[in-house]
Amino acid sequence: MEFDPETDEYADSEADGRRSERTSRRADGREDAAADVTPATAEPNTASTTATPTAENEATATEIAAGATETDTAVTFDRDGLRAGFLKTIPVALGVGGYGIAFGILADQAGLSVAEAALMSATVVAGASQIVAVELWADPLPIAAVLVTTFAINLRYSLMGAALQPWFKRLSATKVYGSLFVMADENWALTMRSLKSNTGYGAFLLGSGIAVWLAWVGATIVGTVAGGVVGDPTTYGFDFILTAVFLALTAELWEGQSSLLPWTVSLATALITAELVPGRWYILLGGLAAATVEVIRRGE
Amino acid sequence: MASDALILSLDPLVVAVVLAMALITFLTKVGGIWLVRRFELSDRLEAGLTVLPGAIVIAVIGPELAAGGPAEWAAGGAVLLVMWRTESILLALCTGVLAVVAFRMAF
Known part of the structure; x- marks a missing residue:
C-alpha cells in the first residue's frame, strides 16, 4: 500500500520544497554506476570536516543526521x-x-x-x-x-x-x-x-x-x-x-523529545516479547513496532 | 570425539550445512535493504526507517539488562556516565567491562 505511486506522490507534494531535489536524487540512485562515481570524486576531507558536528551547531548536526534522508550528505x-x-x-x-x-x-x-x-x-x-x-x-x-x-x-x-x-x-x-x-x-x-x-x-x-x-x-x-x-x-x-x-x-x-515515543514503544515491545517468545525475535519486533508507530505518527 | 577429528577434516555434509547457514544469514542481512532499495519509499516510511537505529539499540539492550542483575545495571550506569562525560566509546567500553567484572565479584 505504502509503495503505491499515488500515495508516494501525495507524500511528496506535502513536502513540496524538497520534491524536485528528491526526484533528481532518485534518478541518481537508479544509475548505480553514475551514482558511484559522483560521491567518490567529491573531496572526502572537505565533506568530513564540514560535516563534523561542533559544539555550536550540534543541534543542527543532529537534525541533519536525523533527517539524513532529506539532506544531501x-x-x-x-x-x-x-x-x-x-x-x-x-x-x-x-x-x-x-x-x-x-x-x-x-x-x-x-x-x-x-x-x-x-x-x-x-x-x-x-x-x-x-x-x-x-x-x-x-x-x-x-x-x-x-x-x-x-x-x-x-x-x-x-x-x-x-x-x-x-x-x-x-x-x-x-x-x-x-x-x-x-x-x-x-x-x-x-x-x-x-x-x-x-x-x-x-x-x-x-x-x-x-x-x-x-x-x-x-x-x-x-x-x-x-x-x-x-x-x-x-x-x-x-x-x-x-x-x-x-x-x-x-x-x-538520543535525539531529544522525538526519540521518546519510538524508544518507549521499542523497549516495551522488546521486554514483553522477550518474556513470551524464545530466541531473539524481540529485537525485530521492538524495531518494527517503533517504526510502525513513527509511520502512523507522521501520517497524522 | 573432538580429538579424533583431524584438524583440517571437512565432512561434506557439515560443509553443506555450514554453507546453507551462510547463505541464509547473508539473505537476512541483505533482505531488508534489498526491499527498501527496490521500492520508492514515501516520506512516512523513510521517517519510520530513521527511528530504526535507536529503536533497535533499545530493543537489544532492554531485555539484555532486564535479564542481568545489579552488577550489570551498575556497570551499565558506568558506561552511560563515561559516555556522557567523555563521548569516548573506547573509554566507555573499557569502563563497562572492568566495572562488570568488579561488580560481579562485589555483589
Missing part, C-alpha cells in the same frame, strides 16, 4: 572510510575475539574440526546464531532445526541493514551487499555512530566488518585448537561488551 566509499572503520573497531574486535574463542571451544566440543569451525565463522559471520547452531549440533545433524534457528536469530539483521539505507542509497549494489556480508551487531552499531555524526564514510561498515571478521575467524581457530584451556568468557566480562557498545550508542542516538 555526501556519502563516499573510499579508503578514508575503510581505514576509519577498521581502526575504530579494533578495541571492539578484541572483545569479539573473546567471544570467538568461546565459540571455538563450543564448536570443538560439538565435534567440529578446526577447518569446519573456521569455515562457519568465515562464511556465516553472525556470532549468536553460530553459538546456538553448535549447541544444536548432534549426530545425526538436525539440519532443519539448525537452518530455521539460524534464520530466526538473524532476521533482525534485515532491519539493521534497512536502517542503513538513508546513507547507502547512492552506493552501488556490490558495495552495499558486499559490506553487509561482514555486518555484525557490533560493527553495525559503530557504523551507525559514524554515519549519524555525518562523517559520510560509506566504507566504514566494510572496514569495521573486516576488523570484526579477522578477530572472529582468528579467535575461532584459537578456541577450537586450544579447547578447554581458556575458561568462561564471563570471567573476563566479554559477555558484557555488546551491551556496553549498545548502551554507549544510546547516548549518541
Whole structure:
C-alpha cells in the first residue's frame, strides 16, 4: 500500500520544497554506476570536516543526521572510510575475539574440526546464531532445526541493514551487499555512530566488518585448537561488551523529545516479547513496532 | 570425539550445512535493504526507517539488562556516565567491562 505511486506522490507534494531535489536524487540512485562515481570524486576531507558536528551547531548536526534522508550528505566509499572503520573497531574486535574463542571451544566440543569451525565463522559471520547452531549440533545433524534457528536469530539483521539505507542509497549494489556480508551487531552499531555524526564514510561498515571478521575467524581457530584451556568468557566480562557498545550508542542516538515515543514503544515491545517468545525475535519486533508507530505518527 | 577429528577434516555434509547457514544469514542481512532499495519509499516510511537505529539499540539492550542483575545495571550506569562525560566509546567500553567484572565479584 505504502509503495503505491499515488500515495508516494501525495507524500511528496506535502513536502513540496524538497520534491524536485528528491526526484533528481532518485534518478541518481537508479544509475548505480553514475551514482558511484559522483560521491567518490567529491573531496572526502572537505565533506568530513564540514560535516563534523561542533559544539555550536550540534543541534543542527543532529537534525541533519536525523533527517539524513532529506539532506544531501555526501556519502563516499573510499579508503578514508575503510581505514576509519577498521581502526575504530579494533578495541571492539578484541572483545569479539573473546567471544570467538568461546565459540571455538563450543564448536570443538560439538565435534567440529578446526577447518569446519573456521569455515562457519568465515562464511556465516553472525556470532549468536553460530553459538546456538553448535549447541544444536548432534549426530545425526538436525539440519532443519539448525537452518530455521539460524534464520530466526538473524532476521533482525534485515532491519539493521534497512536502517542503513538513508546513507547507502547512492552506493552501488556490490558495495552495499558486499559490506553487509561482514555486518555484525557490533560493527553495525559503530557504523551507525559514524554515519549519524555525518562523517559520510560509506566504507566504514566494510572496514569495521573486516576488523570484526579477522578477530572472529582468528579467535575461532584459537578456541577450537586450544579447547578447554581458556575458561568462561564471563570471567573476563566479554559477555558484557555488546551491551556496553549498545548502551554507549544510546547516548549518541538520543535525539531529544522525538526519540521518546519510538524508544518507549521499542523497549516495551522488546521486554514483553522477550518474556513470551524464545530466541531473539524481540529485537525485530521492538524495531518494527517503533517504526510502525513513527509511520502512523507522521501520517497524522 | 573432538580429538579424533583431524584438524583440517571437512565432512561434506557439515560443509553443506555450514554453507546453507551462510547463505541464509547473508539473505537476512541483505533482505531488508534489498526491499527498501527496490521500492520508492514515501516520506512516512523513510521517517519510520530513521527511528530504526535507536529503536533497535533499545530493543537489544532492554531485555539484555532486564535479564542481568545489579552488577550489570551498575556497570551499565558506568558506561552511560563515561559516555556522557567523555563521548569516548573506547573509554566507555573499557569502563563497562572492568566495572562488570568488579561488580560481579562485589555483589
